[in-house]
Amino acid sequence: MAEILQHVVNAMVLGSTYALLGIGLTIIFGIMRVVNFAHGELYTLGAYVAYGMVALLKLDFFSSILVAALVGMLIGALIEYVFLRRKDLKNIDEVMLIMIGIMIVMQNLELMVWGGVAKIIPTPFSQDPIAVASVSISPTRLFVFSVAAVLLFVFYLGIERTRFGLAIRATFQDQDAARIVGVNVKRIYTLTFALGSAMAAVAGALLAPVFVATPLMGDLASLKAFAIVILGGLGSLGGAAMGGFLLAFIEEFGAGYISSAYRDAFGFLVIIIVMLFRPQGLFAAKERVG
Amino acid sequence: MNWKLFAIFVLVLGLLPFLWPDPYFLSVMGSAGIMIIAAISLNLLLGYTGQLSLGHAAFFGIGAYTSALMSLGFDVDIGFGITWQVDAKPVWLAFATAIVVTGFFGWLVGKLAFKVRGAYFVVITISFAQVMRMISLNWTDLTEGPMGMISIPPFSLWIPGEGLMNLTSKAAIYWLVLTVGVLAYLLIAMLVSSRQGRAMIALRENETLATSVGIPVTYFLALATIISAAIAGAAGGLYAHTVRIIDPDVFLFIYTVTMVIMVVAGGKGTLGGPVIGGLIFGLMPEMLRGTVQPEVQWVIYGITMIVILLFLPRGLVPAFYDFIAWIRSPGAIPERESRRVLATEVKS
Amino acid sequence: MTLAKQTPETASMVLSLEAVTMKIAGLVALDNVTFNIPAGEIVSLIGPNGAGKTTAYNVISGYMPPTSGKVRLFDEDITGHAPHSIATRGLVRSFQRTSVFDDQTVFDNLLTAYHLQGRASLVQSLLRLPKFRAEEKQLKARVWEMLDFLELRHRADERAASLSYGEQRILGVGIALAANPKILLLDEPAAGLNPSETDEFKAMIRRIGDSGVTVLLVEHDMHMVMSISDRIVVLNQGRVIAEGIPQEIQNNPAVIEAYLGSGVKRA
Secondary structure, three states, rough: OOOHHHHHHHHHHHHHHHHHHHHHHHHHHHOOOOOOOOOOHHHHHHHHHHHHHHHHOOOOOHHHHHHHHHHHHHHHHHHHHHHHHHOOOOOOHHHHHHHHHHHHHHHHHHHEEEEEEEEOOOOOOOOOEEOOOOOOEOOOHHHHHHHHHHHHHHHHHHHOOHHHHHHHHHHOHHHHHHHHHOOHHHHHHHHHHHHHHHEEEEEHHHHHOOOEEEOOOHHHHHHHHHHHHHHHHOOOOHHHHHHHHHHHHHHHHHHOOOOOOOOOHHHHHHHHHHHHHHOOOOOOOOOOOO | OHHHHHHHHHHHHHHEEEEHHOOOHHHHHHHHHHHHHHHHHHHHHHOOOOOOOOOOHHHHHHHHHHHHHHHHHEEOOOOOOEEEEEEOOOOOOHHHHHHHHHHHHHHHHHHHOOOOOOOHHHHHHHHHHHHHHHHHHHOHHHHOHHHEEEEEEOOEEEOOEEEEEEOHHHHHHHHHHHHHHHHHHHHHHHHHHOHHHHHHHHHHHHHEEEHHHHOHHHHHHHHHHHHHHHHHHHHHHHHHHHHEEEEEHHHHHHHHHHHHHOOOOHHOOOHHHHHHHHHHHHHHHHHOOEEOOOHHHHHHHHHHHHHHHHOOOOOOHHHHHHHHHHHHHOOHHHHHHHHHHHHHOOOO | OOOOOOOOOOOOOOEEEEEEEEEEEEEEEEEEEEEEEEEEOEEEEEEEOOOHHHHHHHHHOOOOOEEEEEEEEEEHHHHHHHHHHHHHEEEEEEOOOOOOOOOHHHHHHHHHHHHHHOOOHHHHHHHHHHHHHHHHHHHHHHHHHHHHHHOHHHOOOOEEEOOOOHHHHHHHHHHHOOOOEEEEEEOOOOOOOHHHHHHHHHHHHHHHHHHHEEEEEEEEHHHHHHHHHHHEEEEEEEEEEEEEEEHHHHOHHHHHHHHOOOOEOOO
16 A cells, blocks of 8 residues: 555656646647657756756756756747748648757757766755655655646646736637737747747756756657647647646556556557547547538 | 669669779668668658658568567567477578568558547657567567677578578678669559559548548558558668667667658658668768767758758759759749659659 | 449439438537439539538538438448448549649549549559559540540649649549549539639539439539529528429528528629
């Protein structure tokens, strides 16, 4: 029983950051229909920014997360502005391939700058785990969960209560209608990409001290982000959040009880199975033909 | 397709080992050739049938591992006290088996393709390759895990007067790859200018219209994937018996990306595209080798790909035809004319 | 130009819809629709915008399985079957938008559309065996015949997207005809055509009808509808509100009321 609870706790921590990662991609994918392979690279970037701030510049951990978010936002906006603006986003293949190109460039730049060895990010918390009942959780993980939960809540408020949030939701539902009622769709695109990238970066910065930072973590992160989007079902941000927790639980329990070597494979296997039996993760239920 | 041009090209390539017998050069051309065959196979699926399959390294890897395993023989315990044991088979038989097995996996993926579309299909194909990689890493009984498989036997050919010869020299490997490459090219060329090929192209162009005239979607998606996978499996098999060492890295996304760059930069949906793209991106690492680190190479790859996608989105071969059209009649709109020419390319 | 000749069937219907209902996202697009199309006739399906005509087409041709009800083709239940399989049974439809393969030449558009007429197997195609070669020759000859019928011979090597709008509509009909339909469903084929193009179109539809193909036509051009149809079915808000010969429909008060104020084009 204690073991199960422990897994639950770990899954909650992982899930909260996965939710951030997944929501970030959902808004990009959902609004712009961009298959954003570079999403994982923003995650990696966030992790390395955190590392740079803390280990090299001796900044405190908390502000490094903020910096990671800002950097993520900037890079995201830059990518959208330079590369995606001029492309008719209807050419899904070409846009996707451009994102792959960006992914390759970012990944290898990171390799060049940081080298291939994993970096450990020191945190200000003690390493002694806190024990509650029969479960233990390290302070770092507790912190990560708290920050992620707060951010998710802030995001929720932002989306539901602000005008920007309204504009994003409108564009998410129906671009043309949003355009007609005066939403500046171009700016929403930039904002969306920036925001989504920022969320990925924060997820990376938060998870980096829990795991380690390696230049190749982006590949897996991108795929997990897509798994989350698929699990949660496109079209709902709440669904993406659920998807994040769901994937985390699958990974935790799968690794714990089936095989930890295949930990990362569970997400993929789940996607494949879901798609086989419930393929209506698709965009429109019944699109008008003709 | 232009048979004269093709014949000349093949002739020149065939004579290359006599014109330039440097073994290093031939080895580079051989490797590039294997990647070109993989690119040709991907072009059928991505270019002609319009399916965004990004797991092609999976087929390459399955082909490589199947051929290697069959030629070395294996002995694994698959649970319930059952052992699956296969003796070492002749390389040609192993190679043929690899093609069939990979084709089967292609069929599986093709069946799935009908259920999910667009971006979701992309994610599934990538996941498929990742899962394959993890299996090859972890099922060490079968695949030796990260250590990989070594001492894979080479192809052998019975030459009159020489007896049975192992194809291990760089020139022999080069000719072997060239032969398979020419066969693959011809297969695709014959396919795309036939009724079946037209059906596949129709699915890419306008699936709704295609079904309205009676073209069954699943059948042709499956067919395209089977053939595409089988050819990729052949490339994998070639790799296994020429390089003779394979490890789970053959499943890496980066190899799929390389094939994709070759097809897209060369010109997807054209016969010459994957060949030109394959030559450029297959030879680029060699030209850059020694001068720059691999990471820098990849940055250059990535930037090249982005630039081509932004400015020459249809690829180099169509851009070339645009250029020719522009030279011939500077007043006309070159893209329109070259599209017209390329549209008739598949008339044989 | 020989199109498929159909044996006249006096008693049975080519196409019947029985109580077809289609609910989409909470809206009732088709409500208990029932009508029959007799063999060899040219029948028009009309109604104000949003009446459900294209939805009816989508249900009939297999692009949308209906919420309830049945569709029968030559007395065979084809409800919810896949579009390509319905096409092999003899029902082919054209499309309002995207009616051609843009990047292919006109010739290749039609050659592709002759898919169902080909029998050569994959192996025969790949090895270029005699059966394949002979069949390709034959198919290409039929493409030239069709080009003559459509009067698009001079455009054979052009990219379909570079054709004029009217020419594209005609090509769209040609593509549907190539699939050798016994019943042809046309979706606003004359939309956007100028008067002389419209007249040529009418003549083409009559030729198609004369060769024995049953034609179901969705159209807004009332002049064309009245002059060309043997029978008219009127839809409004998903329901059949009238069915009969043109004169009856013209004077039907329910039909007039449905169209009142919706800008019907009278040539």
